[in-house]
Amino acid sequence: MTTNADIVFETIRTRRAVRAFSDEPVSVAEIRRIIAAARWASSAGNRRLHRFYVTRDPAKIDLISAIGPGFYGTPPAVIVICTDLEKAQAAGVKDGRDESTWVDVGTAAMNMQVMAHALGLGTTPVTSVSRSGLIEALELPDHLRPELILQLGHPAPDAVPGFGSGQRIRPEDITDWEQVGGKMPAAEID
Secondary structure (H helix, E strand, O other), rough: OOOHHHHHHHHHOOOOOOOOOOOOOOOOHHHHHHEEEEEEEEEEEEEOEEEEEEOOHHHHHHHHHHHOOOOOOOOOOOEEEEEEEHHHOOOOOOOOOOOOHHHHHHHHHHHHHHHHHHHHOOEEEOOOHHHHHHHHHHHOOOOEEEEEEEEEOOOOOOOOOOOOOOOOOOOOHOOOOOOOOOOOOHHOOO
16 A cells, blocks of 8 residues: 555655756646745744745746856756845844755755656756846846756656766665664664
8 A cells, every 4th residue: 555655755766856858838837836835845933035936938047047057958947946135134034144044945945846756847956056147137136045946847758867876875874873873773774
């Protein structure tokens, strides 16, 4: 019997970075669902400091690609996760000293990637980009700071999973149990 946990784990386990996309457009309904998944990500103090800038405009995507060395291929959609600095200031966040905002970017991005994969879409997160160039290209107001770009689209039919060693890491390879160097009990390994 397949459980909800099995379905969630399989979705997480099979998600990969996609760097080659087909020309098939991403629907508004799919994007709404992906942003809804981001809304359910954990957020420090439940502050919800993010804004999500979406574009499917090929000219804007080309501009982003030109200023982002970490940008691969030409996705049909891009979602930029921004921190709303006005909301952050109102919440008492100390810009540059409170790292929880970056953690919140990561939790939102992961939820978005998992949902996109569940919808049959591919994603690649991009952080290697000129922030000032991105602000200018997207005409973002001063209070929105772009943090991460999520490339989004249908994987190209011949898409190869993202770069990496391909090495499989087991839970016990990255876990210290009860103390540094402590081994994970064998009964708990799946």
